[in-house]
Amino acid sequence: xxxxxxxxxxxxxxxxxxxxxxxxxxxxxxxxxxxxxxxxxxxxxxxxxxxxxxxxxxxxxxxxxxxxxxxxxxxxxxxxxxxxxxxxxxxxxxxxxxxxxxxxxxxxxxxxxxxxxxxxxxxxxxxxxxxxxxxxxxxxxxxxxxxxxxxxxxxxxxxxxxxxxxxxxxxxxxxxxxxxxxxxxxxxxxxxxxxxxxxxxxxxxxxxxxxxxxxxxxxxxxxxxxxxxxxxxxxxxxxxxxxxxxxxxxxxxxxxxxxxxxxxxxxxxxxxxxxxxxxxxxxxxxxxxxxxxxxxxxxxxxxxxxxxxxxxxxxxxxxxxxxxxxxxxxxxxxxxxxxxxxxxxxxxxxxxxxxxxxxxxxxxxxxxxxxxxxxxxxxxxxxxxxxxxxxxxxxxxxxxxxxxxxxxxxxxxxxxxxxxxxxxxxxxxxxxx
Amino acid sequence: xxxxxxxxxxxxxxxxxxxxxxxxxxxxxxxxxxxxxxxxxxxxxxxxxxxxxxxxxxxxxxxxxxxxxxxxxxxxxxxxxxxxxxxxxxxxxxxxxxxxxxxxxxxxxxxxxxxxxxxxxxxxxxxxxxxxxxxxxxxxxxxxxxxxxxxxxxxxxxxxxxxxxxxxxxxxxxxxxxxx
Numbered sequence: 001x002x003x004x005x006x007x008x009x010x011x012x013x014x015x016x017x018x019x020x021x022x023x024x025x026x027x028x029x030x031x032x033x034x035x036x037x038x039x040x041x042x043x044x045x046x047x048x049x050x051x052x053x054x055x056x057x058x059x060x061x062x063x064x065x066x067x068x069x070x071x072x073x074x075x076x077x078x079x080x081x082x083x084x085x086x087x088x089x090x091x092x093x094x095x096x097x098x099x100x101x102x103x104x105x106x107x108x109x110x111x112x113x114x115x116x117x118x119x120x121x122x123x124x125x126x127x128x129x130x131x132x133x134x135x136x137x138x139x140x141x142x143x144x145x146x147x148x149x150x151x152x153x154x155x156x157x158x159x160x161x162x163x164x165x166x167x168x169x170x171x172x173x174x175x176x177x178x179x180x181x182x183x184x185x186x187x188x189x190x191x192x193x194x195x196x197x198x199x200x201x202x203x204x205x206x207x208x209x210x211x212x213x214x215x216x217x218x219x220x221x222x223x224x225x226x227x228x229x230x231x232x233x234x235x236x237x238x239x240x241x242x243x244x245x246x247x248x249x250x251x252x253x254x255x256x257x258x259x260x261x262x263x264x265x266x267x268x269x270x271x272x273x274x275x276x277x278x279x280x281x282x283x284x285x286x287x288x289x290x291x292x293x294x295x296x297x298x299x300x301x302x303x304x305x306x307x308x309x310x311x312x313x314x315x316x317x318x319x320x321x322x323x324x325x326x327x328x329x330x331x332x333x334x335x336x337x338x339x340x341x342x343x344x345x346x347x348x349x350x351x352x353x354x355x356x357x358x359x360x361x362x363x364x365x366x367x368x369x370x371x372x373x374x375x376x377x378x379x380x381x382x383x384x385x386x387x388x389x390x391x392x393x394x395x396x397x398x399x400x401x402x403x404x405x406x407x408x409x410x411x412x413x414x415x416x417x418x419x420x421x422x423x424x425x426x427x428x429x430x431x432x433x
Numbered sequence: 434x435x436x437x438x439x440x441x442x443x444x445x446x447x448x449x450x451x452x453x454x455x456x457x458x459x460x461x462x463x464x465x466x467x468x469x470x471x472x473x474x475x476x477x478x479x480x481x482x483x484x485x486x487x488x489x490x491x492x493x494x495x496x497x498x499x500x501x502x503x504x505x506x507x508x509x510x511x512x513x514x515x516x517x518x519x520x521x522x523x524x525x526x527x528x529x530x531x532x533x534x535x536x537x538x539x540x541x542x543x544x545x546x547x548x549x550x551x552x553x554x555x556x557x558x559x560x561x562x563x564x565x566x567x568x569x570x571x572x573x574x575x576x577x578x579x580x581x582x583x584x585x586x587x588x589x590x591x592x593x594x595x596x597x598x599x600x601x602x603x604x605x606x607x608x609x610x611x612x613x
Contacts, residue, residue: 043584047469059586062469065501109504129564140565144508157509159500 077350270357522576
């Protein structure tokens with residue numbers, strides 16, 4: 001079909017960066033197709049320079065209102081790596097609980113408030129109220145539990161305060177942990193109900209596929225979130241975490257001020273789907289059942305399934321948290337003081353999986369313990385090139401469809417990546433030019 | 434720093450007769466904003482001051498650093514019958530100017546809240562809470578006009594100069610509202 005049209009999704013954000021979808025079609029031919037984003041993570045790196053190592057974690061926890069636990073943990077791991085701090089097993093277990101709390105907070109927010117309206121044919125979460133109030137209430141309950149879990153482990157819903165270099169400034173009691181465990185059992189029932197609802201409308205997810213490279217952490221011991229080796233579906237495991245730049249090759253493109261990234265191909269994907277594709281065999285059996293219900297199988301090359309992978313991970317986080325709590329209680333909570341650094345200077349790299357993918361913090365500290373160099377690689381930047389490549393394959397496949405449908409499908413694609421740029425919900429506010 | 438007494442200060446606080454605090458449930462004072470974005474951190478500085486002077490306020494008050502909470506604000510707000518929000522608000526005023534608003538007052542005004550880098554603004558969160566029948570009975574927002582929200586730590590000179598006055602003013606206002 002020969003037609004002229006443009007889709008210009010202008011996302012002027014309230015405060016921080018913006019992303020635009022630009023599509024110009026003339027005589028049925030794509031003349032211009034761009035996913036461009038403006039972000040500014042480099043400013044945060046500049047803020048870290050000159051700061052004492054004890055300040056790095058509190059500052060980086062303010063970078064993001066959603067991934068504040070992940071930034072805290074990447075920061076602590078980098079600092080401890082630089083200073084030769086070996087944390088205890090109890091601290092490592094509690095940090096795993098913290099990262100589960102964040103994964104649950106972020107995933108349920110994305111699934112319930114941002115993607116569910118697409119799947120249920122509503123314009124926003126408000127439009128779900130009434131006909132789908134019961135679904136919204138389930139989402140709110142699960143979100144509340146994730147927030148309360150963060151409160152207990154990290155001391156706050158967001159911007160944690162109990163996570164410190166070498167350990168925790170305040171520990172939860174065994175009684176509190178047991179209470180949380182009970183709540184998590186109840187949450188699994190709600191999650192199963194939500195999975196059934198999503199399953200009934202999962203057919204509304206586009207069946208688009210594009211083969212790409214997936215990168216995430218892997219470990220022989222667990223479904224990696226807190227620890228592991230950087231691993232690619234194309235090139236396998238890369239145990240040398242300090243050489244992360246060999247994998248995450250950042251570059252600039254003319255139409256965006258944000259950094260893009262590539263590795264073995266022109267682009268790669270990070271996040272829940274990448275982790276699922278790499279590590280699905282290590283998911284808790286209950287989470288594997290959710291994956292089976294929702295017909296998610298590794299390797300899935302459909303980026304729209306990232307949301308489904310998030311729901312699967314949500315279930316895994318519930319189950320693994322229960323297991324972690326049981327191990328803490330069985331061993332008895334010890335009133336441990338944070339482990340002190342054995343040196344002040346050095347370079348350290350901290351890598352964790354946050355809800356949207358691999359996050360890297362890399363610090364160099366001088367002999368007084370002050371940061372002289374910092375580098376942060378955030379997941380969303382690693383996904384930009386993949387979003388662009390997806391669009392380039394997707395648009396020709398749907399170009400004959402109504403313009404509104406093309407617009408919505410492109411927005412849904414961006415949303416599927418759960419990008420951590422300002423206010424991704426504003427992609428709903430679009431118009432044809 | 435220029436002495437505070439030399440700084441022209443605009444503080445417009447319209448009387449809000451319809452706002453009073455029920456003591457049946459908890460009162461929450463929630464500071465919002467990002468201290469890595471210059472004046473966007475003002476809400477947290479005001480919160481810190483109030484917390485340091487909590488003896489001058491009701492025992493029934495909880496102080497919460499909400500940061501850039503976004504949708505998580507839903508669960509913070511639902512815990513309280515009465516809420517005071519402290520935040521940077523672009524109401525096209527003079528930098529450092531402070532105003533207070535109820536939700537109803539801001540509904541029809543184009544006001545920019547520097548609430549979150551990710552998610553719905555305060556109106557959206559409050560509206561959802563209303564729909565779920567979990568909204569606080571009273572919500573009052575103290576908004577400070579920012580001068581600079583670029584990526585840096587520390588307030589702009591303009592807002593920094595009036596900070597001590599803002600802190601005392603808000604403490605007095607909240608004391609007065611709670612008493613009434």
